[in-house]
Amino acid sequence: MNNRFWTLIAFLVAAKAGLSAERYVDRQTPDSHGNAQTVTIAPDGENRIVNAEGSSDGAKHRFVLDGDCATKEWRILRADGSETVFTREGTEVTARGTGVKAKRKPARVDALPWYGSVPLGLAAFARSGTEKTEFWIINPDNGKAYKMTATRIGEESVSSCGAEVPAILVRVTVSGVPAAFFSMRYWFRSSDGMMIRYEGKESGPGSADLTLELIEEER
Numbered sequence: 649m650n651n652r653f654w655t656l657i658a659f660l661v662a663a664k665a666g667l668s669a670e671r672y673v674d675r676q677t678p679d680s681h682g683n684a685q686t687v688t689i690a691p692d693g694e695n696r697i698v699n700a701e702g703s704s705d706g707a708k709h710r711f712v713l714d715g716d717c718a719t720k721e722w723r724i725l726r727a728d729g730s731e732t733v734f735t736r737e738g739t740e741v742t743a744r745g746t747g748v749k750a751k752r753k754p755a756r757v758d759a760l761p762w763y764g765s766v767p768l769g770l771a772a773f774a775r776s777g778t779e780k781t782e783f784w785i786i787n788p789d790n791g792k793a794y795k796m797t798a799t800r801i802g803e804e805s806v807s808s809c810g811a812e813v814p815a816i817l818v819r820v821t822v823s824g825v826p827a828a829f830f831s832m833r834y835w836f837r838s839s840d841g842m843m844i845r846y847e848g849k850e851s852g853p854g855s856a857d858l859t860l861e862l863i864e865e866e867r
Contacts, residue, residue: 685700685701685860686700686701687699687700688700692712694714694715695712695713695714695715695720696712696713696717697710697711697712697713698710698711698712698713698765698768699711706726706727707724707725707726707727708724708725709722709723709724709725710722710723710725711723711764711765713764713765713768716761716772717763717765717768717769717771717772718761718762718763718769719734719736719761719762719763719764719765719769720735720736721733721734721735721736722734722764722786722788724788729746730745730746731745731746732744732745732746732788733745734764734786734788734791736757736762737754739756739757739758739759740754740755740756740757741754741755741757741762741784741786741791741793742754742755743755743791752791755786755791755792755793756793757784757793757795758784760782760783760784760795761783761784762783762784762785762786762793763783763784763785764785764786766783766785766796766820766834767834767836767843767846769783770783770798770818770820770834770836771836771841771842771843772841773798773800773818774800774816774818774834774836774841775816775836775838775841777800778800779799779800780797780798780799780800781797781798782795782796782797782798782823783795783796783798784796794822794823795822795823795824796820796821796822796823797820797821797822797823798818798819798820799818799819799820799821799827800816800817800818801817801818801819801833802816802817803815803816803817803838804817804835806835806844806845808837808844808845808861808862809844809862809863809864809865813837813838813839813844814837814838814839815835815836815837815838815844815845816835816836816837816838817833817834817835818833818834818835818836819831819832819833819834820832820833820834831848832846832847832848833846833847833848834846842862842865843862844861844862845859845860845861845862846858846859846860846861847859
């Protein structure tokens with residue numbers, strides 16, 4: 649799995665459900681593209697529509713999330729004009745478009761949720777007090793599904809938008825792979841479950857460190 653994949657699953661900031669559009673900007677360190685990453689979230693009936701741009705892959709992303717922030721559809725529009733759409737149908741995630749091989753088989757998952765936006769999906773878990781949960785992610789480069797494990801570590805103070813705020817630390821690992829080998833850390837604001845900081849690797853084990861932090865929000 650390459651650097652775009654691991655950066656993407658860290659990218660989208662989290663937000664609680666709202667009645668109006670929300671906008672968030674986070675900063676990547678190191679920033680190889682020189683751009684802030686911007687996410688907008690808006691209600692659409694029982695779903696939420698998430699649009700993101702400025703991510704490390706240079707593409708625009710559109711997610712359709714259900715009421716529990718599990719992903720129903722993920723649309724990727726790349727700078728070269730190619731497009732890939734991932735859609736969940738029961739226990740399969742199918743891919744169509746010009747960015748994947750036409751004959752690629754659907755990714756098989758179980759009843760666990762698929763989180764195209766890991767921070768959004770884990771926001772409720774972080775505040776629930778539950779110790780562990782599992783979910784699926786999809787690598788957009790090859791369409792493969794990976795089961796992940798999230799573990800609630802505890803609470804601590806984190807700097808966000810110029811202030812120290814209480815936050816919940818959650819560690820995410822590939823299910824069955826020891827955390828010492830590879831893990832990602834997310835901090836969720838205790839008051840509303842918004843992701844305010846991420847620390848992980850740029851392209852998996854042994855690669856450069858990567859940090860994302862919330863720097864601006866509008867509601």
